[in-house]
Amino acid sequence: MNPTLRTARLLLVMVASLLAFQALAHEPIVLSDAAHQELRLDAPPKRIVSLLPSLTESVCELGECARLVATDRYSNWPASVQTLPKAGGLEDVQVEQIVRVKPDIVLLVHAPRLLDRLQSLGVVTFQFEAQAYPDIARNISVLGAMLGVPERAKTLNAQIEQSVTAAAAEARRRLAGRAPLVYYEVDDGPYGAGPDSFIGQELTRLGARNILTSDLGPFPKLNPEYVVRANPDVILISPAEAPNLANRPGWSEIRAVREHRVCSFPPDVRDTVIRPGPRIATGVQALADCLIRVAP
């Protein structure tokens, strides 16, 4: 991201927070979403539908879990959201379910068809971006402003940043100058996590080097040969795949496979790694523990 854009976004967050303060004095809340659509709210929304687990988690971590009236089917944390009505996933949303719970606002990420449908039904939507690491703090700030709890958002962001910084510092200290070459496999297409994805950015912060390059995009589908050629020191992969890596053609030659430098996370930990939400510090800690444990 270029510095101008980053400054612009920072400004946006500041403006949003400022406006949120005004909301306390019964001023309307004005926010601009990832699609540059302006949202005007007279009061913080009381009935919220979230269609992304990380957004659900953020709303709850801001202490406003009670405002959620429905979520997507993948939202499973904290436990209280599991009993809420489920409106499908982003690819197969049940629009009727959303309309039925009469939300004041629907929180989602880029999904043009769904957005059009909801807007034509008069449902208020707000679009987030959740690709890169900075999106996490930005989304929490925007949600804080929207829900009228900007201070709590600030505190939460500070806590996250502090934990991540501490985890990164500890990892770098214990890696002591080693910069392991890492391959994070999202699934066995094989799709990998590139350096510009939030997972890639976290790994970089921990002092690891990614075998993928930025020009491939955040989550590229790879020729398996690419991974063998890159010869990563460490592979992070799902528990189902981890024991079978040596069965893949040529992969037994990869250092990480040869020397068993492979990490995989149980589902509940994996959620904290792959969701760009408020529990990201737990995910970063898991990544750090892995690198410290297996990096050569």
Next chain:
Amino acid sequence: MSSSRIIAASELQARAERDSSARVARWMLIYILVALLLAAMSLLIGTSSLRTSLEWLRSPAALSDAVLWDIRLPRALGAWLAGALLGLGGAIAQNLFRNPLAEPYLLGSASGAALGVTVCLMAADVSLSGLAWMGELGVTGAAFVGAAAGITLTLTLCRGVLQTASLLLAGVVVAFVLGAITSLLLLRSPDTWRAMQSFLLGTTGFLGWRSAGLLALVFALCLVPAVLLARGLDALTLGEDAARSLGLPLGALRVGLLGLLSLATAAAVSQAGVVGFVGLVAPHLVRESVHVNSRQLIIAAPLCGGVLLQAADLASRWIIRPSELPVGIVTACLGGSYLVVLLWRKAQRE
């Protein structure tokens, strides 16, 4: 109608016999040479530059050896074998049903095989990319059951009316329904969704020596009986009555050929995913270039299909390297355009 077809068929056959078998042999040799050329190219083309690949060949090291001999070579061989099996399936289907559009994909057998693989993988909670021998066999078995079920369903639906559009209509219906069931199963496990999606789009990325060995075994198991049964296929092209009058056990012949078709499709799908159009196009390409009888077609169509999938595999990993396109998308684009040309030419002739 049927008498005129008999005359046309026997005329064709006479022409095919006049066409010296040397010409057919020459074409087969061409296919084999092209396959070898493509195999050599696929050793050089991958995520590395051409110069790097050549350097690897000159000065071997453990890692470059793995890339060249454990990834690129078995991948080329596996793609050839999967294509050959699909070409064989297409040749059997088109002759058996006397329908120029019959092929594993349009008969519902490929979708059945894909469903079999999906059910098997989900039940065992494993993925395709890292299977050991037993896993490969299990998945291929499941694919065979699915392929046989798919084709049986198609034949039941069209009630034995094989030559007309109703066979294809039934096949398309079965393919859609089985595809929908597969999607439904995948929706239930979002974690495997994307990985299985790349399987459903066709993938040659993880073809290794184990896959190549399995494909080679099945290819041999299918090709030999198919060649032996080819005389029966020739008789069938004269019409059922003619075939019966020659004393052929039609029922057994059909079941045997359907079994071979299912096995060929199952092996190809379980290793390379759902790759469309190769089975359809390969027999047509052969017939376009040379007049063949059934036995010659059953040998030549696999040779041609192998070359087609090998070429598609090369394209899939070269176009957006070091990323990769699903190979099924490449074959669909190439095969689809060829089908359009075929239809256009037919319209011109008429």
